[in-house]
Amino acid sequence: MGKVYFVNGFLDAGKTTFIQDLLEEDYFEIKGKTLLIQCEEGEVEYDDYLLNHLKVTVKKIENEEDFGTEHIVEFEIEVMPERIIVEFNGMWDRKNLVFPEHWDDIMEIVIIDASTFEIFAANMKSFMSEHVRKAYLTIFNNCDDVMDKMASYRRSVKAVNPSLNIVCKDKHGEDILQKFEDDLPYSLDDEVIDVRDDKFSVFYLDSLDNLDRYLGKKIVFTAQIMKAKEEGKDIFLAGRFAMTCCEQDISLFGIICHHSGTDSVENDDWVEITGTVDKEYVKQYDVEFPVCIVESIRPCDKPKREVISVI
Structure with missing residues (x-):
């Protein structure tokens, strides 16, 4: 067929x-x-x-x-x-x-x-x-x-x-070429880009589409730790759950973090992370994904609203 x-x-x-x-x-x-x-x-x-x-x-x-x-x-x-x-x-x-x-x-x-x-x-x-x-x-x-x-x-x-x-497309069916750099709830020129709370969903989705403009940028975000079962790896996933449709439709928005002090955090811990955005090639999907090279990590309280919204 x-x-x-x-x-x-x-x-x-x-x-x-x-x-x-x-x-x-x-x-x-x-x-x-x-x-x-x-x-x-x-x-x-x-x-x-x-x-x-x-x-x-x-x-x-x-x-x-x-x-x-x-x-x-x-x-x-x-x-x-x-x-x-x-x-x-x-x-x-x-x-x-x-x-x-x-x-x-x-x-x-x-x-x-x-x-x-x-x-x-x-x-x-x-x-x-x-x-x-x-x-x-x-x-x-x-x-x-x-x-x-x-x-x-x-x-x-x-x-x-x-x-x-x-x-x-416009009302005549013609393509509209538009960049969406100016409609972010944070400034890409900030010394440290604050993407805590709901802003993390914007950063996560925008970085998947426009990874190059985040490379080398320092960010700070609040997330929950999800460590791999293997011991000794200086790597973990930090992310937030986001409601993309309804209460029954929850997705994980997570970023891979590289940090030498993974022993200091455990699964499900809530932390505030500051680090620099880099990229990593994932052979399975044949695409480059954003990663965070962690500079500092500190425990923090669980957010009042654990599930973030997509702005």
Whole structure:
């Protein structure tokens, strides 16, 4: 089976427009047929001439219970496509969705209307989280009037899926190239950057995306100790638990620390750490992660709020 493009998002976020624009791109052209499974209809309709010209067959699924392996395989047998595009219904359950076993190359893409993100995030946070949890790419549409909030929106989805790729577009569908350096709750120019409490979630997520701008910077943060079972290693994990969706959806935001005095701390201890940010290559994930070269560590009281929020 060829590639499957699974496009998710709430109604009127721009899924149909995205798919139609994608089909028109030269790099997306194929010789065979495309099966387009449409699970909801918004204000924008597909251009019939365009679909016929590009050999796209549209099959509709109107009820959530009908989005199952047997029904999908029937479509495949009828159309014999080279690839499949799914325009999913954003109000259907993504969390427990089961794909056909032969779908071994799935790219999940989430379309979000930035102008209504706050409303959906506040009232349907669990749905929003499941949209982005396994996605490769998120596209924020209509960012023009909310660019001052995009850094916060970006962190919200990154907290659920740190490896998520994010693209911002204006109301005309053009890419907005934007750096988010100025929307941090601390200054990168401070002699010691204070990332205690909720600011630690901002530092953690931003350092995963922009590691180079933290290299050599001194930070201070409060965290809980999580030591490895092996004795004699001058290394431990220090982190905070963060609520990324709801009370049932807690993630660990942790940074690897190098310190010669690990015998002075134990598992679950709360400490205040001051150290310098460095980077370390992790072969398993083929990526460089931030680490902290600890300069000082001192015991401290447990915070009143152990679980931090994602700002």
